[in-house]
Amino acid sequence: MERVAVSLTALTDFPMVQPGDDLAALLVAGLEKDGIAPRDQDVLVLAQKIVSKAEGRYVRLCDVTPTPRAVRLAAETGKDARMTELILRESNKVVKHRPGVLVVEHRLGFVMANAGIDQSNIDHPDGDERALLLPVDPDATCVRLKAELDVAFDANIAVIINDSFGRPWRNGVTGVALGAAGLPALLDVVGTPDLFGRRMRVTQIAVGDELAAAASLIMGQTDAGKPVIHIRGVKWSAPTRPAADLLRPRQQDMFR
Numbered sequence: 001m002e003r004v005a006v007s008l009t010a011l012t013d014f015p016m017v018q019p020g021d022d023l024a025a026l027l028v029a030g031l032e033k034d035g036i037a038p039r040d041q042d043v044l045v046l047a048q049k050i051v052s053k054a055e056g057r058y059v060r061l062c063d064v065t066p067t068p069r070a071v072r073l074a075a076e077t078g079k080d081a082r083m084t085e086l087i088l089r090e091s092n093k094v095v096k097h098r099p100g101v102l103v104v105e106h107r108l109g110f111v112m113a114n115a116g117i118d119q120s121n122i123d124h125p126d127g128d129e130r131a132l133l134l135p136v137d138p139d140a141t142c143v144r145l146k147a148e149l150d151v152a153f154d155a156n157i158a159v160i161i162n163d164s165f166g167r168p169w170r171n172g173v174t175g176v177a178l179g180a181a182g183l184p185a186l187l188d189v190v191g192t193p194d195l196f197g198r199r200m201r202v203t204q205i206a207v208g209d210e211l212a213a214a215a216s217l218i219m220g221q222t223d224a225g226k227p228v229i230h231i232r233g234v235k236w237s238a239p240t241r242p243a244a245d246l247l248r249p250r251q252q253d254m255f256r
Contacts, residue, residue, distance in 0.1 A: 006233035019056030024148035035158030045215035047227035090118030138179025158182030
């Protein structure tokens with residue numbers, strides 16, 4: 001019987017990322033410092049925040065003027081009107097809201113709380129409150145980083161951008177792939193036989209999300225300071241698919 005082993009390793013002492021930093025160069029340096037030489041089908045999972053920081057996705061709240069709609073929604077949810085305005089700007093639609101909760105359809109199609117906008121684990125220099133938005137195009141960022149890493153290590157490497165999501169039918173948050181390149185983020189196994197030869201009829205596997213969730217166990221959700229996880233041992237033969245393929249079309253979403 002073939003032995004299957006998967007390893008997950010956090011890069012140590014990864015630097016605090018600043019706007020304009022060359023993230024690919026930081027990743028290469030971090031892997032080399034830790035003695036990790038990526039191989040074909042190794043996966044690098046990156047915390048969303050370091051990507052957003054490198055892209056300069058900061059907004060100063062003092063520069064935000066809430067619209068009347070944002071003011072009304074802030075009063076209904078108990079949120080800061082400036083944060084509410086940013087959430088609306090980054091969203092296509094408000095899906096649900098109640099005191100303390102604002103769930104939206106993000107401009108990229110994600111259904112998520114607060115459009116993924118966060119104020120934790122970021123600098124607020126001199127008391128100047130800031131918020132951090134999601135990356136502009138996570139799949140495209142993964143494609144670019146993968147291309148640079150492939151050249152640096154002469155290997156076919158996969159890249160995932162990971163963020164924490166809540167789910168409508170479960171408590172707690174888990175890692176989810178915002179972006180992916182170099183692997184089948186969504187794996188369709190319809191027609192594949194099970195152990196008893198019965199053909200699968202509807203099953204699709206969210207490979208990108210499963211890898212993101214696994215990496216989250218090491219990344220942590222608060223002050224762990226481990227934003228890059230190297231994964232080895234996962235194998236696939238299916239064509240690559242972006243994380244955008246994980247998004248369920250609105251007409252098929254029973255929760256919208």
